[in-house]
Amino acid sequence: MIDSVEEHYGNDGIVERVVGALTQSGFDMENLDPDVLAGADEFHIGGREGTMQVAAALNLNSENHLLDVGCGIGGAARFFARSTGASVTGIDLTPEFVEAAIELTDIVGMSELVDFKVGSATDLPFMDDTFDAVTMLHVGMNIADKDQMMRELARVCRPQGTVLIYDVTITKNGDLTYPMPWSSTPQFSFPESVDSYERAADNAGLRHIGNSDHYDLALRFFNEPPASPPPVTLGHLMGPRMMEMKDNAADAVNQGLISPVMMKFQAP
Secondary structure, X not given: OHHHHHHHHOOOOHHHHHHHHHHHOOOOOOOOOHHHHHHHHOOOOOHHHHHHHHHHHHOOOOOOEEEEEOOOOOHHHHHHHHHHOOEEEEEEOOHHHHHHHHHHHHHOOOXXXXXXXXXXXXXXXXXXXXXXXXXXXXXXXXXXXXXXXXXXXXXXXXXXXXXXXXXXXEOOOOOOOOOEOOEOOHHHOOOOOHHHHHHHHHHOOOEEEEEEEOHXXXXXXHHOOOOOOOOOOXXXXXXXXXXXXXXXXXHHHHOOOEEEEEEEEEOO
């Protein structure tokens, strides 16, 4: 699984592509607003709007320490830190993503609030009860062993802390067309129903607080492009193959095969 994930997401030159596009658009790289990066660093359905809904559900403050599992190049982690004042640690399996996250965070002057490490969601390199909250945005589709994933999220979360997952879930039977944003082939693609997550969470001792389905957000995200295209996009993150991935994901959403669902749990 590790090799397949790194092969799918790993690519060199992420920061160079992003910085090049921003420079060409006339942005001052010495005083860059982190929001300018949102088109490229929010790699999940709904983009920034999805991140804002997760942040609202987390309800953090400056006293809290959040773990963002599968942080990508750090967009959501930076937003959580800016909007709540919490300190945030991001972890991702793809070294190129972590390197880009560190560099972009430094460029926007947020290194004191946000840090990043390379690591796996199924073997988190942290002590028990380390974080006040743990979040995971669009990661479970890469993980076959949902039980182990949930055990790790629960393990590193402090007692009564929040574990919040925002993932692509299977909503009805049907064949997905690949490549998808999370996998180039069906062999390494593991989207499942909400019930699978709830069972795994229960096995890990997590208490289920509630779910919210964001299918309407997905429909808008794929079918209503912004009037003014952002200066950077997911194409700068993943390269030219991103267009085909996005089209296939849009088809799956429009057919009702998948939907992004936010699931909230409480650690024991």
